[in-house]
Amino acid sequence: MPNLNRKIDKSINSHPDFPVIDAHVHLYPDAIAAKVTPSLAQRFGNAPSFDGTVAGCRAKNAACGITASLNLPVATKPDSVGHTNAFWAQYAKGPDIFSFACFHPQIEDKGGEIEKIASLGFSGVKLHPEYQLFRFNDSCMDDAWAAMSEFGLVVYLHAGGERVFSPPFHSSPSEIATLHKRFPKLKIAAAHLGGFGMWDEAEEVLAGEDVFLDLSHTFFWMPHGQILRMIRKHGAHRILFGTDAPWQDPGQVLEAFLALPLSEAERRAICGGNFEELIS
Numbered sequence: 001m002p003n004l005n006r007k008i009d010k011s012i013n014s015h016p017d018f019p020v021i022d023a024h025v026h027l028y029p030d031a032i033a034a035k036v037t038p039s040l041a042q043r044f045g046n047a048p049s050f051d052g053t054v055a056g057c058r059a060k061n062a063a064c065g066i067t068a069s070l071n072l073p074v075a076t077k078p079d080s081v082g083h084t085n086a087f088w089a090q091y092a093k094g095p096d097i098f099s100f101a102c103f104h105p106q107i108e109d110k111g112g113e114i115e116k117i118a119s120l121g122f123s124g125v126k127l128h129p130e131y132q133l134f135r136f137n138d139s140c141m142d143d144a145w146a147a148m149s150e151f152g153l154v155v156y157l158h159a160g161g162e163r164v165f166s167p168p169f170h171s172s173p174s175e176i177a178t179l180h181k182r183f184p185k186l187k188i189a190a191a192h193l194g195g196f197g198m199w200d201e202a203e204e205v206l207a208g209e210d211v212f213l214d215l216s217h218t219f220f221w222m223p224h225g226q227i228l229r230m231i232r233k234h235g236a237h238r239i240l241f242g243t244d245a246p247w248q249d250p251g252q253v254l255e256a257f258l259a260l261p262l263s264e265a266e267r268r269a270i271c272g273g274n275f276e277e278l279i280s
């Protein structure tokens, strides 16, 4: 019976019969989404796959066969961190919409802010070096990395190039490898398979390292053969399914992912098992 359902669903979309967590989405509180989503759509040059709200994400997920999503909020200035995290704390533990906290490198009391984020119940923090103008190994970040390691918080890093910014970029796969060496207890998740547009470097210096890499903005942007090779080289147990929704269509990304010749065990791990491990 499940196989039959799967066949019928496939004509509309691929609905796997195991949980699928989209570990990389960008959501906005309703009032902000109405303004931010259209302006970002113009900036990115592509229409969003939904309106950027929690309700929009839930509806899209239901249509695509996605069980839950992880929101990664980005603070563009230090004084927006407090109220943004106060809002997203209600989603810190899921169950269908999870949220990490935002953080900003210009916060003075980094250890204190990380402690506050941990006490709000978040499992991790998102950082974006292009919007936040810093490098992972700047000495000003050392207190933050140490505090995240101490509280067991994941750091979810934007990695590599970025569609709407120009080079030189503020991060690279090599810098992530260096950060991992400097703070081996820090739980790192790097987006875009370790470096958008820098995949040969990521394959060389990050594949096989004890960091999580996500699949957002890799399908349709790089050779799918290289995605498969990197998954195998890195180990499927450290790969996260992610889509960057609403800026990619999660249904299309899931369909492309399911088309890769992976085993059922690898698919289950990438789609959900590894996320459980990430936030544990």
Ligand SMILES: [Zn+2]
Pocket (backbone or CB within 6 Å): 024, 026, 191, 216, 244
């Ligand atoms: Zn993103």
